[in-house]
Amino acid sequence: MKVPFVSFLPLERELGAELRAAFERVLARSWYIGGEEDAAFERAFARAVGVDHCVGVGNGLDALLLILKAMGVGAGDEVIVPSNTFIATALAVTYAGAKPVFVEPVPETFNLDPARIEAALFPRTKAILPVHLYGQPCDMDAVMDVANRHGLPVVEDCAQAHGACWRGRPVGSFGLAAGFSFYPGKNLGALGDAGAAVTNDAALAEKTRALGNYGSDRKYHHLYQGHNSRLDELQAAFLSVKLPHLARIGEDRRRTAARYLSEIRHPEVILPAVRPEATPVWHIFAIRCARRAELEAFLKAEGIETGRHYPIPMHLQPCYASLGLPEGAFPLAEEISRTELSLPMYYGMTPEEVSAVIDAVNRFPRGGQP
Numbered sequence: 001m002k003v004p005f006v007s008f009l010p011l012e013r014e015l016g017a018e019l020r021a022a023f024e025r026v027l028a029r030s031w032y033i034g035g036e037e038d039a040a041f042e043r044a045f046a047r048a049v050g051v052d053h054c055v056g057v058g059n060g061l062d063a064l065l066l067i068l069k070a071m072g073v074g075a076g077d078e079v080i081v082p083s084n085t086f087i088a089t090a091l092a093v094t095y096a097g098a099k100p101v102f103v104e105p106v107p108e109t110f111n112l113d114p115a116r117i118e119a120a121l122f123p124r125t126k127a128i129l130p131v132h133l134y135g136q137p138c139d140m141d142a143v144m145d146v147a148n149r150h151g152l153p154v155v156e157d158c159a160q161a162h163g164a165c166w167r168g169r170p171v172g173s174f175g176l177a178a179g180f181s182f183y184p185g186k187n188l189g190a191l192g193d194a195g196a197a198v199t200n201d202a203a204l205a206e207k208t209r210a211l212g213n214y215g216s217d218r219k220y221h222h223l224y225q226g227h228n229s230r231l232d233e234l235q236a237a238f239l240s241v242k243l244p245h246l247a248r249i250g251e252d253r254r255r256t257a258a259r260y261l262s263e264i265r266h267p268e269v270i271l272p273a274v275r276p277e278a279t280p281v282w283h284i285f286a287i288r289c290a291r292r293a294e295l296e297a298f299l300k301a302e303g304i305e306t307g308r309h310y311p312i313p314m315h316l317q318p319c320y321a322s323l324g325l326p327e328g329a330f331p332l333a334e335e336i337s338r339t340e341l342s343l344p345m346y347y348g349m350t351p352e353e354v355s356a357v358i359d360a361v362n363r364f365p366r367g368g369q370p
């Protein structure tokens with residue numbers, strides 16, 4: 001049986017008519033940037049996250065970058081980021097002019113280890129940027145505890161974790177602000193690029209919005225050298241169609257993950273751990289295996305598509321050679337990059353597809369004794 005790594009078809013089949021109606025509505029109004037669709041989605045998304053303000057922006061990277069700039073993070077400053085995440089987290093920091101300081105994860109959850117934050121704090125540290133990676137919430141009790149003890153603001157990267165909760169509270173509502181991505185492949189995806197910044201701080205929201213709109217507070221009056229990064233009306237209308245379904249999209253992914261967690265049994269496969277406080281939304285279902293390339297090839301031959309998230313840790317990326325961080329600097333992130341394999345995970349996987357993945361992993365021939 002062929003199982004793709006990801007498919008948008010099940011959701012598109014259910015919501016296609018509504019998405020087309022949203023397109024017709026925007027076209028009939030003939031208004032494409034900064035209008036009522038954007039405002040309506042921002043209100044609904046802020047309510048869903050449990051915060052006061054939402055600012056629609058062009059993508060998830062810009063959401064983080066504009067928040068950091070609005071906070072005044074810039075040249076000479078440092079920001080704590082996980083050593084294991086997608087490159088955008090670090091790019092937001094370096095685009096702001098600051099330096100990313102990497103902190104290692106807890107390998108079992110892949111998320112930032114709060115116990116390691118303190119040792120990475122310096123006088124120039126301006127913020128802590130935890131990522132709710134693969135849709136698993138970070139330990140926000142511990143992160144907020146360190147942050148509060150040192151008087152540091154927290155900016156959450158929620159690009160992979162729409163609707164995920166820690167102790168029943170949605171991610172994005174813990175820190176000073178949070179960035180979301182609505183890239184099509186994310187759990188809440190637009191039909192193109194889109195993102196949002198959320199916060200309870202009205203002044204921060206206003207500055208973030210101005211920074212994404214050429215730095216202007218009113219037309220042709222520019223307070224800052226801003227960016228052009230706005231949520232357009234079409235994407236906002238599409239997102240408003242999908243948002244009411246986010247909770248059941250998360251439930252569907254949790255059903256698939258629950259089967260993976262209980263039915264995959266292989267001595268060489270390490271399954272992700274879930275903390276009792278966590279309600280993950282499984283953007284990615286990441287396993288670890290020392291013989292990853294062999295497992296990957298075996299699954300491919302069985303028709304099961306997989307992914308690697310991410311094959312090269314950020315500190316070893318050519319674009320960050322200037323940070324001067326050698327191989328071995330972040331052994332846990334490096335180990336994850338060598339052993340991580342992502343199994344198929346998307347809304348609407350059939351029980352047969354889930355079974356096919358489980359069955360294939362369990363049949364992966366055991367490695368010989370060394």
Ligand SMILES: *Cc1c(COP(=O)(O)O)cnc(C)c1O
Nearest residue numbers: 059060061086088089159181183
């Ligand atoms: C996708 C992603 C981003 C960036 O979002 P874009 O919309 O692609 O700019 C940021 N952080 C993480 C962890 C992501 O997965």
